[in-house]
Amino acid sequence: MKLQLSDIDDLARGAAILGTGGGGDPYLGGLMLRQALLDGGTVELIDVEELRDDAFALPFAMMGAPTVIVEKLPNGSESIAALRAMEAHVGKKVEAILCAEIGGINALLPLVLGARLGLPIVDGDGMGRAFPQLQMVTYHIFGVSASPMTMADEHSNTVLLQAKEAIEVERIGRSVVVAMGGMAQVCLYPMTGADAKRSMVRGTLSLALGLGRAIHVARKSSTDPFEALLRFLEGTEYYKHCRILFEGKMADLLRETRGGYAFGRARIDGMGPYAGRRMDVQFQNEHLIAQEGGDVRAIVPDLIAVLDSATAEPITTEGLKYGQRVRVLGISAAPIMRSSQALAVFGPQAFGLTQPFTPVEVLNPVEASTAPAVEEKS
Amino acid sequence: MQKALRIGVDVGGTNTDAVLLCESEVLAEYKSPTTADVSSGVVAAIRDVLTSAQISAARISAVMIGTTHFTNAFVEAKNLASVGVLRIAAPASLAVRPMVDWPSRLLEAVSGHVEIVGGGYNYDGRPIAALDEAAVRHAAKVFRARSPGGIAVCSVFAPVNADMEVRAAQIIREDWPDARITLSSEIGRIGFIERENAAIMNCALTPMAERVVASFEVALRDLGIGAPFYISQNDGTLLSPDSVARHPVLTFASGPTNSMRGAALLSAADSALVIDIGGTTTDVGALVNGFPRESSIAVDIGGVRTNFRMPDLLSIGLGGGSLVDVKDGKVTVGPRSVGFRIREDALVFGGKTLTATDIAVAAGYADVGDRRHVRHLDRSMVEAAVDEIHRLVEEALDRMKTGASAAPVILVGGGSVLINRELRGASSVTIPGHAGVANAIGAAIAQVSGEIDRVYSYEKIGRDESMRLAKEEACGNAVASGASTDSVRIVDVEELPLQYLPGAAVRLRVKAVGDLALSESRL
Numbered sequence: 001m002k003l004q005l006s007d008i009d010d011l012a013r014g015a016a017i018l019g020t021g022g023g024g025d026p027y028l029g030g031l032m033l034r035q036a037l038l039d040g041g042t043v044e045l046i047d048v049e050e051l052r053d054d055a056f057a058l059p060f061a062m063m064g065a066p067t068v069i070v071e072k073l074p075n076g077s078e079s080i081a082a083l084r085a086m087e088a089h090v091g092k093k094v095e096a097i098l099c100a101e102i103g104g105i106n107a108l109l110p111l112v113l114g115a116r117l118g119l120p121i122v123d124g125d126g127m128g129r130a131f132p133q134l135q136m137v138t139y140h141i142f143g144v145s146a147s148p149m150t151m152a153d154e155h156s157n158t159v160l161l162q163a164k165e166a167i168e169v170e171r172i173g174r175s176v177v178v179a180m181g182g183m184a185q186v187c188l189y190p191m192t193g194a195d196a197k198r199s200m201v202r203g204t205l206s207l208a209l210g211l212g213r214a215i216h217v218a219r220k221s222s223t224d225p226f227e228a229l230l231r232f233l234e235g236t237e238y239y240k241h242c243r244i245l246f247e248g249k250m251a252d253l254l255r256e257t258r259g260g261y262a263f264g265r266a267r268i269d270g271m272g273p274y275a276g277r278r279m280d281v282q283f284q285n286e287h288l289i290a291q292e293g294g295d296v297r298a299i300v301p302d303l304i305a306v307l308d309s310a311t312a313e314p315i316t317t318e319g320l321k322y323g324q325r326v327r328v329l330g331i332s333a334a335p336i337m338r339s340s341q342a343l344a345v346f347g348p349q350a351f352g353l354t355q356p357f358t359p360v361e362v363l364n365p366v367e368a369s370t371a372p373a374v375e376e377k378s
Numbered sequence: 379m380q381k382a383l384r385i386g387v388d389v390g391g392t393n394t395d396a397v398l399l400c401e402s403e404v405l406a407e408y409k410s411p412t413t414a415d416v417s418s419g420v421v422a423a424i425r426d427v428l429t430s431a432q433i434s435a436a437r438i439s440a441v442m443i444g445t446t447h448f449t450n451a452f453v454e455a456k457n458l459a460s461v462g463v464l465r466i467a468a469p470a471s472l473a474v475r476p477m478v479d480w481p482s483r484l485l486e487a488v489s490g491h492v493e494i495v496g497g498g499y500n501y502d503g504r505p506i507a508a509l510d511e512a513a514v515r516h517a518a519k520v521f522r523a524r525s526p527g528g529i530a531v532c533s534v535f536a537p538v539n540a541d542m543e544v545r546a547a548q549i550i551r552e553d554w555p556d557a558r559i560t561l562s563s564e565i566g567r568i569g570f571i572e573r574e575n576a577a578i579m580n581c582a583l584t585p586m587a588e589r590v591v592a593s594f595e596v597a598l599r600d601l602g603i604g605a606p607f608y609i610s611q612n613d614g615t616l617l618s619p620d621s622v623a624r625h626p627v628l629t630f631a632s633g634p635t636n637s638m639r640g641a642a643l644l645s646a647a648d649s650a651l652v653i654d655i656g657g658t659t660t661d662v663g664a665l666v667n668g669f670p671r672e673s674s675i676a677v678d679i680g681g682v683r684t685n686f687r688m689p690d691l692l693s694i695g696l697g698g699g700s701l702v703d704v705k706d707g708k709v710t711v712g713p714r715s716v717g718f719r720i721r722e723d724a725l726v727f728g729g730k731t732l733t734a735t736d737i738a739v740a741a742g743y744a745d746v747g748d749r750r751h752v753r754h755l756d757r758s759m760v761e762a763a764v765d766e767i768h769r770l771v772e773e774a775l776d777r778m779k780t781g782a783s784a785a786p787v788i789l790v791g792g793g794s795v796l797i798n799r800e801l802r803g804a805s806s807v808t809i810p811g812h813a814g815v816a817n818a819i820g821a822a823i824a825q826v827s828g829e830i831d832r833v834y835s836y837e838k839i840g841r842d843e844s845m846r847l848a849k850e851e852a853c854g855n856a857v858a859s860g861a862s863t864d865s866v867r868i869v870d871v872e873e874l875p876l877q878y879l880p881g882a883a884v885r886l887r888v889k890a891v892g893d894l895a896l897s898e899s900r901l
Contacts, residue, residue: 027683028474028571031474031478031479031571032473032474033479034479035474035475035478038478065501067501067568067874068500068501070568070569070570070571071534071568071570072467072470072471072498072500072501072506072534072535072570073467073470073471073473073474073570073571074470074471074473075468075469075470075471075472075473076473077469077472084865094870154469154470154471155469155507156469169680180501181500181501181504181506182501217447244723249776249777254780271776306899318874322776322779323779325777369802372447
């Protein structure tokens, strides 16, 4: 499938929802992709099954502070420098590019690289959402090594990082990012086609595109965007358990930065069918847990999205503010991300939570189609 | 000694309004149609308020003008100059060229030559590269030949360090002394693309802004007003004519801001929600410390993304002309409206369309048109429609409230007749006099502000010291803009920790405002 100019905004919107509050604003990634397509590049999405088992496939991502990328835009050759450094080190030509993170800006940047080099992009990623650390990917869960990782800045300064543990790649890589001015373009988890087939969360690029498009179409035809969003997600393999968990008004917001992460907690006071109730959403860059009183309503790695209650526009944790009218959605993560090995790396305990992982459909057995907020609309 | 007199003028798309104010007392008001050349309408309005209050022009201490003229000109792509863009960022940023997602209509009207040269800063002020002065020199020559309208200069992290933008302007002026140059650091915040867009918009409007400001100057002189005049900006504070000639974009969205500030004065409230009900829409905004709460999301103007300081407004489709419909036993009001045709189409005016105004008349609390035309309406339907009107307003109110407790509400606009009940969530509802010229009043009472938006390292100098420095600089900026020193106060502090960065980097945004230092009237 070839991506069109008119797909960019939809893909960006879908990626922002799957970013679950983090992942960085896809807007700038969208601009870069627009530029790459206007310059004559094409984005070719392929299914992972189209890869030969011995093909060399390489994930690509931006690592750094969202506040830096809004000022210091990439030039497009950092990513190429990182990729070439990897090819030189491994001694193989890259045949396809993979996404590491479908949530946020990293859904779009690999497409920009693919368009610039004429390389296909495999439809899928390593998270099915966004996460704050580079070991939090299915590639790692399935035993693909995070290193060698290559990193490059806007001067095409490159760093090759080799470490035994993914967590060490994350730790050392983070300090290189700072030295590179708060942002680096990275290639990591170099793998074969066979690796990609067993470790990828498949099809998430087309899912993000479809999700963004469903909302876009609903808004254009003045129908309920939440209805459209739920119907779309229900029809997907991974995200089919989706619930409107809550609706209310942002009543309190607590933020602090620790160790380079944005931690915080948002309190939402219920409105409409939820009047008199209260939900707390806790985040570390991305939303981690949504609770009502002591009851967990959704917990990582399931997706928690906070959306504007009228337009269904996703709101990032940075964009949360007092008084906003929001709806909170709980969405099931792909089964590949709910295994015990996966939960050990990005389950609740990896984020210091004490509550065990329980699937959103178990916590909220009511089918979405009969949830009160939706019923009211129809 | 006599009290200072001031005149406030609001130049809207349809009407030009003027008020003559003695402190907060309205001595005269006037509404006239906006004229194509803007300034003759302003002259007519000012002359009228002076005549009706029998005040001589010489007694006026200051004239404040609010106008949506520049916003409209940009959105309609009218009278825009073709400008050059000098981006100081290479080797960063090359993946996105300037104006890549602008609507083609505006792109054609504005776009001149683009140059991207070496330079810019990192978040910590360390240069990305040294400023490529030779490239700037070369660019200046090309710009002069191809984009005579002016040059928009934008450097990476210019809000952290503006030195390279300033230096580039110096170099351009060596060869082209009277070049019109907009520096992004003078008008925008963090957010490169948005700031670059703002600089380009500004530069494209500058030649026209110079003409409009000059015509205001001539008009006031002809009226015999020797007092200084000011133009209001987005946040409800004032700019000197000279600043507007250089930075016309700062006036974008001053219209709703003035209307809210005027409502605040008329009702003597400092923090309140303002509901402005017109013919088609209802705008709800929040006043905090006497100023409109700002929107935190990116604002599109004519399809171009910016990060201007804009009032946070909620618009809903409810007004005096809103259509009232009954469907499956449920009564709906709006969002469709008869708009300006209300005097022909509404039932009370002998028309055939059931509008929100007809409901208010039928319910017996509004006195508009002829109530005999609505006598036949079903009582329970009228009741249900009244419920719906109040429900819509209450819901909008609730969305804009800053806290759970009830807040005072100020109701302005012609459509305010639709409301006759207590509003849930409102501690009080005030409908002040002179509500029709609230925007001109808002312009007249505007204050001056100073702002700072910069990244500080708490690790290096600590939070307290960072705050102190930021507040001091904001106050200094307010005084430099004309505020009287003893009236300056801090109205807003925003602290945004920068994720992923070491050294406890925090972005501080501080705003100070003060009363304009007015010389008392001279006789």
